[in-house]
Amino acid sequence: MELLATIVIGCIGNEPRYQRALYERYYGYALKIVFRYIYRYDRAVDVSNDGFVKLFGNFSRFHCQEPEHLEKILMGWIRKIMVNTAIDALRKQEMMPEIGGIPEHIWEEADPGQSAEQRLFHKELIVQIKELPPSYRVVFNMYVIDGFSHQEIASQLGITTGTSKSNLAKARAHLQKKMNNDLQESDICSN
Known part of the structure:
Protein backbone atom coordinates (compact mmCIF):
# COMPACT_ATOMS: atom_id res chain seq x y z
CA MET A 1 0.00 0.00 0.00
CA GLY A 113 -6.21 -12.51 -8.26
CA GLN A 114 -9.13 -14.10 -10.10
CA SER A 115 -9.38 -17.86 -10.22
CA ALA A 116 -9.48 -19.62 -13.58
CA GLU A 117 -13.20 -20.28 -13.02
CA GLN A 118 -13.89 -16.56 -12.36
CA ARG A 119 -11.97 -15.56 -15.50
CA LEU A 120 -13.92 -18.10 -17.56
CA PHE A 121 -17.25 -16.85 -16.18
CA HIS A 122 -16.22 -13.24 -16.88
CA LYS A 123 -15.22 -14.10 -20.45
CA GLU A 124 -18.51 -15.92 -21.05
CA LEU A 125 -20.48 -12.99 -19.64
CA ILE A 126 -18.62 -10.52 -21.86
CA VAL A 127 -19.36 -12.71 -24.91
CA GLN A 128 -23.07 -12.73 -24.00
CA ILE A 129 -23.15 -8.97 -23.41
CA LYS A 130 -21.28 -8.41 -26.67
CA GLU A 131 -24.20 -9.93 -28.58
CA LEU A 132 -26.68 -7.38 -27.23
CA PRO A 133 -27.77 -4.53 -29.51
CA PRO A 134 -25.52 -1.48 -28.82
CA SER A 135 -28.13 0.60 -26.98
CA TYR A 136 -29.01 -2.31 -24.67
CA ARG A 137 -25.36 -3.24 -24.17
CA VAL A 138 -24.29 0.24 -23.08
CA VAL A 139 -27.15 0.63 -20.60
CA PHE A 140 -26.58 -2.89 -19.23
CA ASN A 141 -22.86 -2.22 -18.73
CA MET A 142 -23.45 1.15 -17.12
CA TYR A 143 -26.23 0.03 -14.78
CA VAL A 144 -25.38 -3.55 -13.84
CA ILE A 145 -21.60 -3.62 -14.05
CA ASP A 146 -20.53 -0.03 -13.43
CA GLY A 147 -23.28 0.97 -10.99
CA PHE A 148 -24.64 4.10 -12.67
CA SER A 149 -28.22 5.14 -11.86
CA HIS A 150 -30.82 5.40 -14.63
CA GLN A 151 -30.73 9.17 -14.25
CA GLU A 152 -26.92 9.23 -14.71
CA ILE A 153 -27.21 6.92 -17.73
CA ALA A 154 -29.91 9.10 -19.28
CA SER A 155 -27.80 12.20 -18.77
CA GLN A 156 -24.63 10.58 -20.19
CA LEU A 157 -26.32 9.09 -23.23
CA GLY A 158 -28.82 11.84 -23.95
CA ILE A 159 -31.85 9.58 -23.52
CA THR A 160 -34.80 9.58 -21.12
CA THR A 161 -34.78 7.70 -17.83
CA GLY A 162 -37.65 5.58 -19.17
CA THR A 163 -35.60 4.60 -22.22
CA SER A 164 -32.72 3.62 -19.95
CA LYS A 165 -35.02 1.41 -17.85
CA SER A 166 -36.61 -0.10 -20.95
CA ASN A 167 -33.23 -0.86 -22.55
CA LEU A 168 -32.05 -2.51 -19.33
CA ALA A 169 -35.18 -4.68 -19.12
CA LYS A 170 -34.78 -5.72 -22.75
CA ALA A 171 -31.08 -6.46 -22.25
CA ARG A 172 -31.83 -8.66 -19.23
CA ALA A 173 -34.58 -10.49 -21.11
CA HIS A 174 -32.25 -11.07 -24.06
CA LEU A 175 -29.48 -12.39 -21.79
CA GLN A 176 -31.88 -14.67 -19.89
CA LYS A 177 -33.22 -16.10 -23.13
CA LYS A 178 -29.69 -16.68 -24.44
CA MET A 179 -28.58 -18.36 -21.20
CA ASN A 180 -31.67 -20.59 -21.17
CA ASN A 181 -30.99 -21.61 -24.78
CA ASP A 182 -27.36 -22.35 -23.94
CA LEU A 183 -28.42 -24.47 -20.95
CA GLN A 184 -30.88 -26.42 -23.09
CA GLU A 185 -28.20 -27.02 -25.74
CA SER A 186 -25.71 -28.22 -23.11
CA ASP A 187 -28.37 -30.60 -21.69
CA ILE A 188 -29.01 -32.02 -25.18
CA CYS A 189 -25.28 -32.46 -25.81
CA SER A 190 -24.71 -34.21 -22.47
CA ASN A 191 -27.50 -36.76 -23.06
Whole structure:
Protein backbone atom coordinates (compact mmCIF):
# COMPACT_ATOMS: atom_id res chain seq x y z
CA MET A 1 0.00 0.00 0.00
CA GLU A 2 2.91 2.31 0.71
CA LEU A 3 4.22 1.83 -2.84
CA LEU A 4 0.81 2.73 -4.28
CA ALA A 5 0.68 5.89 -2.15
CA THR A 6 4.10 6.86 -3.52
CA ILE A 7 2.92 6.22 -7.08
CA VAL A 8 -0.21 8.33 -6.54
CA ILE A 9 1.80 11.22 -5.05
CA GLY A 10 4.18 11.00 -8.03
CA CYS A 11 1.24 11.07 -10.46
CA ILE A 12 -0.24 14.10 -8.70
CA GLY A 13 3.18 15.71 -9.18
CA ASN A 14 3.01 14.82 -12.90
CA GLU A 15 6.16 12.68 -12.70
CA PRO A 16 6.47 10.40 -15.77
CA ARG A 17 8.09 7.46 -13.96
CA TYR A 18 5.18 7.21 -11.53
CA GLN A 19 2.65 7.69 -14.31
CA ARG A 20 4.28 4.78 -16.13
CA ALA A 21 4.16 2.65 -12.96
CA LEU A 22 0.44 3.37 -12.51
CA TYR A 23 -0.24 2.74 -16.20
CA GLU A 24 1.53 -0.62 -16.11
CA ARG A 25 -0.19 -1.63 -12.89
CA TYR A 26 -3.75 -0.81 -14.03
CA TYR A 27 -3.61 -1.12 -17.82
CA GLY A 28 -5.25 -4.58 -17.91
CA TYR A 29 -7.97 -3.43 -15.53
CA ALA A 30 -8.68 -0.35 -17.64
CA LEU A 31 -8.70 -2.33 -20.89
CA LYS A 32 -11.23 -4.82 -19.50
CA ILE A 33 -13.54 -1.95 -18.57
CA VAL A 34 -13.25 -0.29 -21.98
CA PHE A 35 -13.64 -3.62 -23.77
CA ARG A 36 -17.13 -4.01 -22.31
CA TYR A 37 -18.09 -1.00 -24.45
CA ILE A 38 -15.65 -1.09 -27.37
CA TYR A 39 -15.27 -4.60 -28.77
CA ARG A 40 -12.55 -4.11 -31.33
CA TYR A 41 -9.29 -4.77 -29.51
CA ASP A 42 -7.23 -2.16 -31.37
CA ARG A 43 -9.91 0.47 -30.79
CA ALA A 44 -10.26 -0.52 -27.11
CA VAL A 45 -6.50 -0.05 -26.68
CA ASP A 46 -6.74 3.44 -28.18
CA VAL A 47 -9.69 4.36 -25.97
CA SER A 48 -7.91 2.99 -22.87
CA ASN A 49 -4.87 5.10 -23.67
CA ASP A 50 -7.11 8.14 -24.18
CA GLY A 51 -8.58 7.40 -20.76
CA PHE A 52 -5.12 7.34 -19.18
CA VAL A 53 -4.32 10.69 -20.80
CA LYS A 54 -7.48 12.11 -19.20
CA LEU A 55 -6.62 10.43 -15.90
CA PHE A 56 -3.11 11.89 -15.77
CA GLY A 57 -4.35 15.29 -16.92
CA ASN A 58 -6.80 15.40 -14.01
CA PHE A 59 -4.79 13.64 -11.31
CA SER A 60 -4.66 16.81 -9.21
CA ARG A 61 -8.41 16.27 -8.66
CA PHE A 62 -7.91 12.81 -7.16
CA HIS A 63 -8.35 12.80 -3.38
CA CYS A 64 -8.44 9.93 -0.96
CA GLN A 65 -9.64 10.67 2.55
CA GLU A 66 -9.16 7.06 3.66
CA PRO A 67 -5.56 5.92 2.95
CA GLU A 68 -6.40 2.35 3.98
CA HIS A 69 -8.83 2.22 1.01
CA LEU A 70 -6.53 3.95 -1.48
CA GLU A 71 -6.50 1.18 -4.07
CA LYS A 72 -10.27 0.67 -3.98
CA ILE A 73 -10.91 4.41 -4.36
CA LEU A 74 -8.29 4.73 -7.11
CA MET A 75 -9.74 1.79 -9.05
CA GLY A 76 -13.21 3.32 -8.81
CA TRP A 77 -11.87 6.60 -10.16
CA ILE A 78 -10.06 4.81 -12.99
CA ARG A 79 -13.25 2.87 -13.80
CA LYS A 80 -15.31 6.06 -13.98
CA ILE A 81 -12.83 7.75 -16.32
CA MET A 82 -12.57 4.68 -18.56
CA VAL A 83 -16.35 4.27 -18.79
CA ASN A 84 -16.82 7.94 -19.64
CA THR A 85 -14.03 7.82 -22.23
CA ALA A 86 -15.57 4.72 -23.83
CA ILE A 87 -19.01 6.33 -23.92
CA ASP A 88 -17.53 9.46 -25.51
CA ALA A 89 -15.90 7.26 -28.17
CA LEU A 90 -19.20 5.47 -28.83
CA ARG A 91 -21.04 8.75 -29.05
CA LYS A 92 -18.55 10.01 -31.63
CA GLN A 93 -19.21 6.84 -33.64
CA GLU A 94 -22.96 7.23 -33.14
CA MET A 95 -23.03 4.05 -31.00
CA MET A 96 -21.92 1.83 -33.89
CA PRO A 97 -21.42 -1.76 -32.74
CA GLU A 98 -17.84 -2.93 -32.59
CA ILE A 99 -16.58 -6.40 -33.38
CA GLY A 100 -13.40 -8.25 -32.58
CA GLY A 101 -11.81 -10.45 -29.98
CA ILE A 102 -9.59 -9.76 -27.03
CA PRO A 103 -6.23 -11.53 -26.77
CA GLU A 104 -6.10 -14.30 -24.18
CA HIS A 105 -3.25 -12.75 -22.16
CA ILE A 106 -5.36 -9.70 -21.29
CA TRP A 107 -7.68 -11.85 -19.16
CA GLU A 108 -4.77 -12.93 -16.95
CA GLU A 109 -3.20 -9.45 -16.78
CA ALA A 110 -6.46 -7.74 -15.94
CA ASP A 111 -6.94 -9.34 -12.53
CA PRO A 112 -4.32 -11.89 -11.53
CA GLY A 113 -6.21 -12.51 -8.26
CA GLN A 114 -9.13 -14.10 -10.10
CA SER A 115 -9.38 -17.86 -10.22
CA ALA A 116 -9.48 -19.62 -13.58
CA GLU A 117 -13.20 -20.28 -13.02
CA GLN A 118 -13.89 -16.56 -12.36
CA ARG A 119 -11.97 -15.56 -15.50
CA LEU A 120 -13.92 -18.10 -17.56
CA PHE A 121 -17.25 -16.85 -16.18
CA HIS A 122 -16.22 -13.24 -16.88
CA LYS A 123 -15.22 -14.10 -20.45
CA GLU A 124 -18.51 -15.92 -21.05
CA LEU A 125 -20.48 -12.99 -19.64
CA ILE A 126 -18.62 -10.52 -21.86
CA VAL A 127 -19.36 -12.71 -24.91
CA GLN A 128 -23.07 -12.73 -24.00
CA ILE A 129 -23.15 -8.97 -23.41
CA LYS A 130 -21.28 -8.41 -26.67
CA GLU A 131 -24.20 -9.93 -28.58
CA LEU A 132 -26.68 -7.38 -27.23
CA PRO A 133 -27.77 -4.53 -29.51
CA PRO A 134 -25.52 -1.48 -28.82
CA SER A 135 -28.13 0.60 -26.98
CA TYR A 136 -29.01 -2.31 -24.67
CA ARG A 137 -25.36 -3.24 -24.17
CA VAL A 138 -24.29 0.24 -23.08
CA VAL A 139 -27.15 0.63 -20.60
CA PHE A 140 -26.58 -2.89 -19.23
CA ASN A 141 -22.86 -2.22 -18.73
CA MET A 142 -23.45 1.15 -17.12
CA TYR A 143 -26.23 0.03 -14.78
CA VAL A 144 -25.38 -3.55 -13.84
CA ILE A 145 -21.60 -3.62 -14.05
CA ASP A 146 -20.53 -0.03 -13.43
CA GLY A 147 -23.28 0.97 -10.99
CA PHE A 148 -24.64 4.10 -12.67
CA SER A 149 -28.22 5.14 -11.86
CA HIS A 150 -30.82 5.40 -14.63
CA GLN A 151 -30.73 9.17 -14.25
CA GLU A 152 -26.92 9.23 -14.71
CA ILE A 153 -27.21 6.92 -17.73
CA ALA A 154 -29.91 9.10 -19.28
CA SER A 155 -27.80 12.20 -18.77
CA GLN A 156 -24.63 10.58 -20.19
CA LEU A 157 -26.32 9.09 -23.23
CA GLY A 158 -28.82 11.84 -23.95
CA ILE A 159 -31.85 9.58 -23.52
CA THR A 160 -34.80 9.58 -21.12
CA THR A 161 -34.78 7.70 -17.83
CA GLY A 162 -37.65 5.58 -19.17
CA THR A 163 -35.60 4.60 -22.22
CA SER A 164 -32.72 3.62 -19.95
CA LYS A 165 -35.02 1.41 -17.85
CA SER A 166 -36.61 -0.10 -20.95
CA ASN A 167 -33.23 -0.86 -22.55
CA LEU A 168 -32.05 -2.51 -19.33
CA ALA A 169 -35.18 -4.68 -19.12
CA LYS A 170 -34.78 -5.72 -22.75
CA ALA A 171 -31.08 -6.46 -22.25
CA ARG A 172 -31.83 -8.66 -19.23
CA ALA A 173 -34.58 -10.49 -21.11
CA HIS A 174 -32.25 -11.07 -24.06
CA LEU A 175 -29.48 -12.39 -21.79
CA GLN A 176 -31.88 -14.67 -19.89
CA LYS A 177 -33.22 -16.10 -23.13
CA LYS A 178 -29.69 -16.68 -24.44
CA MET A 179 -28.58 -18.36 -21.20
CA ASN A 180 -31.67 -20.59 -21.17
CA ASN A 181 -30.99 -21.61 -24.78
CA ASP A 182 -27.36 -22.35 -23.94
CA LEU A 183 -28.42 -24.47 -20.95
CA GLN A 184 -30.88 -26.42 -23.09
CA GLU A 185 -28.20 -27.02 -25.74
CA SER A 186 -25.71 -28.22 -23.11
CA ASP A 187 -28.37 -30.60 -21.69
CA ILE A 188 -29.01 -32.02 -25.18
CA CYS A 189 -25.28 -32.46 -25.81
CA SER A 190 -24.71 -34.21 -22.47
CA ASN A 191 -27.50 -36.76 -23.06
